[in-house]
Amino acid sequence: MSELIAYLIVGIATGSIYALAAIGFTLVWQTSQTINFAQGEFVMLPAILVLLAVKLLGVPIPVALLLGAVAFVLLFGVGFKRFVVDPMLPHGVLPLAIATMALAIIMKEGAKDGFSAEAQSFPSPFPSDAIQILGTAISLQFVMTIVVAFATIAALQWFVTRTRTGRQMQASAQNPTVARILGIPVERMVMLTFVINAALAALASFLISPIYLAKFSNGETIGLFAFIAAIVGGFNQVRGALLGGILVGIFDSLAAAYVSTSYRLAVPLALLVVIILVKPEGLLGRKEERHV
């Protein structure tokens, strides 16, 4: 029993990290029909940038975290929008999706060649002392990961639904033509979603790398899980991506514990298949129609 509770909490912790990536994924989809197949690499790279900053500049960890996050948001928030999405989107959703696949390969190989092919340990911002939850010893690291991820998602939800800027962002996603006529700065709102996506990815990176180590190939699994989480939850909902992320995290954790570590990737995929068959719009999603 206590073992199960431990696996569940670890599942929720990793799941909340997948949720961060999945939420960013759905945000950029909603505002600019970008399916970012490099999302996993977006979560892999910030940790590598931090380690690079430590290695090359010799700065202390907190400074390196800040530098890594800022550099990543500039390059893969603003830069990604300006130099990948803007030139590709006029040619359609598919060319853009393929461009993000190419970007994923460049990021992955770049991290391997420019930094290291080996997994590197990444400092945890939280103590690893164990605390007792329902009679089970749990590392504080997992608990704090859940707290930070949930607080971030709550703040984001507040921003999107309770501020004028957030409403303008929603309006830009739901009906850009009319939003533009009402005088909403749609382009700026779209850029904002890319910046938020990059910031969420950086946070996810800093939370997951202490658990899984920082490695160039981390993006493959994370990207797949974020993608599954987004679809399972409903591609057009922040709450949906959160629920999807948690479910995928729990399935992954339980599968690794009780099924087999070699089949753990297959279990979230099975969840995806079931959802697509039973409720294709996702658990909390809204049916989308497109007029062509």
Add this chain to the structure above:
Amino acid sequence: MNAVAGNAVLEVSGLEKHFGGIKAVRGVSFSVRKGEILGIIGPNGCGKSTLFNCILGQLAPSAGTVRLNGEDVTGLRPSDLNRRGVGRTFQLLQVFPDLTVRENLVLAGQEHHGTMMGRLFGPRDAGLSDAADRMIGFFKLDHLADAKAGGLSYGQQKLLDAAMAFMGGPQIVLLDEPAGGVNLTMLASLKDRLRAMNDELGATFVVIEHNMEFVMSLCTRVIVLAEGKVLAEGTPAEVRADPAVMEAYLGH
């Protein structure tokens, strides 16, 4: 027509729009007085939509001018026209489906600039909550105020759409086929509300419409377009009796 130019809210003169060799709008002039409901009708392909798009800044006219309260606004962007008090509805719905009815109205009435801090931490309704609630009451959407717009019936969305166009106290509202696809019951209440908007609040608007009955019973004055030109103009009764109009509508 120029006799009324003094109190004209909207004045269109000599408007032309050419697409390559095709002249979609060929020298259309008219003006809309304060408190008037002007209908623009005409058979398919007569240039109604192109005319509307030129007035609203969606298309740049090839020639001619558009004046709002005497000021030249030709070729301004749609968002600038909106800021100057030109409200509009769309043939296809313009609501934001995942926002509530009230949120839609607040968004439609808001000025969308200001500082980042103001937009983050300032009052998100910008004092428009009351105005939104008045509009909700006026269009009889009270029971739906907190419902998501996407969940409303098509007719209810059309009502919301019209209500949004009147937020922020526009000088004039241009309605693009408001009756399209709306069932008869909703149509009656839409007409009733638009008329009340005019009677009670003195709202001025222009309606483009296919539905002859709707236009004839709602508008105070009607313009008939055919082949990009004004074919007839007058009260609904005068226009209905015009043989040229019968010709254009009923066949060659």
